[in-house]
Amino acid sequence: MVLHENEVAVDDTVVRTLLREQRPEWADLPLSAAGAGKENVMYRLGDELVVRLPRTVDTARSVQKEQEWLPRLAPLLAYSVPEPVYAGTPTSTFPLVWSVYRWIDGELVGAGSVRDWARLGADLAGFVRELHSIDLMGSTRTGDLSWYRGGYLPELEWVSSCFDECRTTLGSQLDVETLEQLWRAALALPEPCGHTCGSTVTSDPANC
Structure with a gap:
C-alpha cells in the first residue's frame, strides 16, 4: 500500500x-x-x-x-x-x-492473538513509562534528536491536518473516521505526568 x-x-x-x-x-x-x-x-x-x-x-x-x-x-x-x-x-x-x-519473534496484535486487551495496554504503558525513565545520557531534546516525535499532544497541530490527506490518499483502505475520533478523544484527556513542554520536562505530581 x-x-x-x-x-x-x-x-x-x-x-x-x-x-x-x-x-x-x-x-x-x-x-x-x-x-x-x-x-x-x-x-x-x-x-x-x-x-x-x-x-x-x-x-x-x-x-x-x-x-x-x-x-x-x-x-x-x-x-x-x-x-x-x-x-x-x-x-x-x-x-x-x-x-x-x-529478527524478534512475535505475533501481530489482533483479535486472534490478544486474549486480554487490558493487560496488553497495561504492559505497553509500562514499557513506555520505563523508556521515559531512562537518563538522556547527556543528550538534549532539541534539534535532530527529538525531530517531530513525542511531546505534548496539543502542540502536535500538524496531526489534525493529516486526516483529510489520508481520506484522499487511502480512500476506504483505512478507517480514518475512527482514527480521527481517537485523536480528538486523546486531545481531551488530562495532561499526563512527565509530559514535555518545549524543552522543559515536568515530573512534579503537583503539576499533574
Whole structure:
C-alpha cells in the first residue's frame, strides 16, 4: 500500500539488489514481506534478520538515530528491542539509507492473538513509562534528536491536518473516521505526568 506521494518504491527485487551490492553473503537467504508501517517497509531475511527500509526521504532521517540509540537503550529495558546488524547506504536502486536488524519473534496484535486487551495496554504503558525513565545520557531534546516525535499532544497541530490527506490518499483502505475520533478523544484527556513542554520536562505530581 502506497501511503505517501513521494514514496520510494521497494519490492523483493530492490532488496535482493541491495544485499548483493552491500552484503552478498546474505543475498541468497530466504526473503519475505514482514509488514509495513507509515514510515518503513520490512522484509524478513532468513531466520534471524529483518531488512527495514524507509518509505520517504523525510522518514529516512530517523534511521541513523535508531542505529545509534537502540544499542544504548537495549540493556536498560525489560523487553527486547531491535538490534542493529548493518547500516545500509544509498544506491542507484534505493536512494535512501536503510537497516538490517535481528529478527524478534512475535505475533501481530489482533483479535486472534490478544486474549486480554487490558493487560496488553497495561504492559505497553509500562514499557513506555520505563523508556521515559531512562537518563538522556547527556543528550538534549532539541534539534535532530527529538525531530517531530513525542511531546505534548496539543502542540502536535500538524496531526489534525493529516486526516483529510489520508481520506484522499487511502480512500476506504483505512478507517480514518475512527482514527480521527481517537485523536480528538486523546486531545481531551488530562495532561499526563512527565509530559514535555518545549524543552522543559515536568515530573512534579503537583503539576499533574
